[in-house]
Amino acid sequence: MAQTTPNHTQTVSGWAAHDSSGEITPFIFKRRENGINDVTIKILYCGICHTDLHQARNDWGITMYPVVPGHEITGVVTKVGSNVKTFSVGDRVGVGCLAATCLECDFCKESQENYCEDLQFTYNGIFWDGSITYGGYSKMLVADHRYVVRIPENLPMDAAAPLLCAGVTVFSPLRDHDLHKTPGKKIGVVGLGGLGHVAVKFGKAFGHHVTVISTSPSKEKEAKDHLGADDFIVSTDDQQMQKGKRSLDFILNTVSAKHCLGPLLELLKVNGTMVVVGAPDQPFTLPSFPMIFGKRAVKGSVIGGMDETREMMELCGKHNITCDIELTSPDKINQALDRVAKNDVRYRFVIDIANAPAATVDDDQICSNL
Ligand SMILES: NC(=O)c1ccc[n+]([C@@H]2O[C@H](COP(=O)([O-])OP(=O)(O)OC[C@H]3O[C@@H](n4cnc5c(N)ncnc54)[C@H](O)[C@@H]3O)[C@@H](O)[C@H]2O)c1
Ligand SMILES: [Zn+2]
């Protein structure tokens, strides 16, 4: 049942999952009025992140239904609150995973809002007014301007959309380890999906030797020819894994399913670091020997802060980095999610919201507060 919050007066057409089948159907709901700190955005495109699949199907057991997924949003500003000086009507903007944070803690003050304890997400979060947040699988969004970024003029709005989550999620750990400004390292990217393919592009743009580590031998050619990867290791091939031992300075692990980290850690040099950004619903296997015998570290990282997101967008503009996408439409979201589950997309679905008709629903499906 959708919430009833007094100033939620704007009727919005969107697409939601209603139970753990994850099936997405048209959904009409309400958003808040544009507040003094808000911008209203006409959504043009929204990427389909693997997280949307986890959430639609309640993989993590935390989904509040109905859930309107989507946190890789691009669009155009149509309304600006009186406190907003940084955006104007007509601006090309993007919104990622953040809807609200406390604004007061040390992390918020240092623009590491992604580590704020009170962080609320763009969907399946609880906003300051107590309402459940609804994401970008919808025609319109009201967002606090502090979590909105500008999209560089030279980047297309569809292929830029996944940068808002996939992009910043892989940029942040690279930046954290100074890899955006110290070229010449040997970097491994595990899992060549939405996050992984952007990681390869960033790795190359920042001047590194990039090795893709994947279970799919069929991805080798495209990884090298198309994404510019220097090397490719099939993680199920013992000989290749053996040959790659102690060869990498840093590994970014984007795998979405449970797996063992041990053999991957063996690919790191002594004192190397693996940053895990993938979020399987089951724990990893983490044997101690590859860690202790190589003084290796395993760390996690979640999305990125707002300053980092702006920095990443500027870098993408400068290096002309966008995502490789397959455009889809709202009526095909279910097929797209099934294909994401089967790893059958190169490399990100993006929903063309701008050109889709508004969602229509039967009267009995309209939420009760309309
Ligand atoms: N940390 C964060 O802030 C953050 C942000 C976005 C997404 N995520 C998570 O990252 C993961 C990846 O997201 P994505 O959108 O890139 O997904 P994706 O589906 O596009 O890519 C996942 C990749 O993992 C590979 N994979 C799946 N199972 C595997 C297995 N058992 N062994 C090896 N490889 C396997 C797939 O082939 C695919 O290449 C998801 O779990 C998602 O929820 C985390
Ligand atoms: Zn995401």
Ligand SMILES: [Zn+2]
């Ligand atoms: Zn905070």
